[in-house]
Amino acid sequence: MERTTATLIWIDAERAIVCRWDGEATGLETVESEVPSHRRSTGHVRHVAGMRHGGGGAAQDAGEPHRLEHLRGFLADIARMVPPGDPLEVMGPGTVHERLAALLTGDDREHGRVREIRSTRSGPLTERQLCARVREFAGAALPRRPVRVD
Numbered sequence: 343m344e345r346t347t348a349t350l351i352w353i354d355a356e357r358a359i360v361c362r363w364d365g366e367a368t369g370l371e372t373v374e375s376e377v378p379s380h381r382r383s384t385g386h387v388r389h390v391a392g393m394r395h396g397g398g399g400a401a402q403d404a405g406e407p408h409r410l411e412h413l414r415g416f417l418a419d420i421a422r423m424v425p426p427g428d429p430l431e432v433m434g435p436g437t438v439h440e441r442l443a444a445l446l447t448g449d450d451r452e453h454g455r456v457r458e459i460r461s462t463r464s465g466p467l468t469e470r471q472l473c474a475r476v477r478e479f480a481g482a483a484l485p486r487r488p489v490r491v492d
Contacts, residue, residue, distance in 0.1 A: 350431045
């Protein structure tokens with residue numbers, strides 16, 4: 343079954359690539375995020391014998407609440423780019439694509455919309471692969487080049 347439109351989003355914490363099939367052509371848009379990267383351990387951690395576990399000070403969170411706040415904002419920006427009626431496939435490594443799919447599913451439920459939303463784990467894909475994937479998802483035939491016979 344061929345759909346008239348479909349949207350595919352490849353997303354991780356660094357960027358999102360939104361690929362849309364409009365029935366005739368594909369369009370791509372890349373959005374870079376401002377989500378800070380995970381903080382890494384600095385190596386040696388000093389333990390003071392006189393301080394009890396948990397210490398007295400603020401809990402150490404390695405900046406995660408700040409990072410998650412940025413991630414929520416990034417996902418909300420990407421969700422606003424998706425037309426509400428389009429069937430959608432969300433792809434990517436890690437859990438960011440799952441968070442976006444859950445956000446869009448919840449938004450659809452809240453607004454009484456019903457559409458197909460798939461969430462698929464995927465490594466990086468080229469722009470050509472994304473365009474082919476959204477056409478396949480839409481049920482459109484892939485363009486074929488004529489074979490030249492001499």
